[in-house]
Amino acid sequence: MIDGGEDPLNHYNKIGKDFKFAVKYTKASGEVYWDNNGGNDYCITGGYWGNYSRNILGTSNVTLSNAYLIKGRDSLSGQIVVKDLAYEKDIKVRYSYDNWxxxxxxxxxxxxxxxxxxxxxxxxxxxxxxxxxxxFAISYTVNGKTYWDNNFNENYTMNLGDSLGFPGLK
Known part of the structure; x- marks a missing residue:
């Protein structure tokens, strides 16, 4: 959902049409951040389906794509998106179930x-x-440097039965 509306990529399937956009982040505190790819806007080049490259990172090198804390399975699971900065890399999820x-x-x-x-x-x-x-938070170590996705320094928080899908899109 984007600003309370439907995700515009849900029905985007125009061959040869480009989808240009900027990203707006609104924290729970009300702080607003914009990411327009260094003034160039992001662009998804149209193909048969435009949503094949929904995961665009801009200046971030790692971000959570989705996560699930499933009742009855007793597991935390999900997907992470990273920029391919080198072949050798280490991606980890650091988590706590007792408030750290x-x-x-x-x-x-x-x-x-x-x-x-x-x-x-x-x-x-x-x-x-x-x-x-x-x-939880996510770490991505590559070329001797560690990058974090910790939900803008607030860490991701999930209650039993929750799911997060494209958590950066609000």
Missing amino acids: TTFKETSAKYNFTERNGVEIWSFEDNIPSDAEQVK
């Missing part, structure tokens, strides 16, 4: 590369059956 008194990490596994060159990685790890809430 302790934390665990699980490694993500490579899934595929999208047409726009970004890579999709997946993660899944078991959590205690009595966990009601999980907080």
Whole structure:
């Protein structure tokens, strides 16, 4: 959902048409951030379906695509999008189910590369059956440097039964 409306890519299937856009982030505190790709706007080149490259990172090198905390499965799972900065890389999810008194990490596994060159990685790890809430952040270590997606310094927070789909789109 974008600014309370329908995702414009849901019905975007115009051959030869480009979809240009900027991204607006609104934090719970009311702070607003815009990302217009350095003044160039983002562009998805039309094909049979325009949504093959929905994961566009701009200046970010890592972002959460979706996550699930499924009741009855006792697991936290999801997908992560990274820029392919080098072949050797390490993507992890650091999470806590006791409000960061302790934390665990699980490694993500490579899934595929999208047409726009970004890579999709997946993660899944078991959590205690009595966990009601999980907080987490994502790290991406490549070329000796670590990048974080920690939901704008607020960490991602999920309650049992929650799902996050394209959490950056609001």
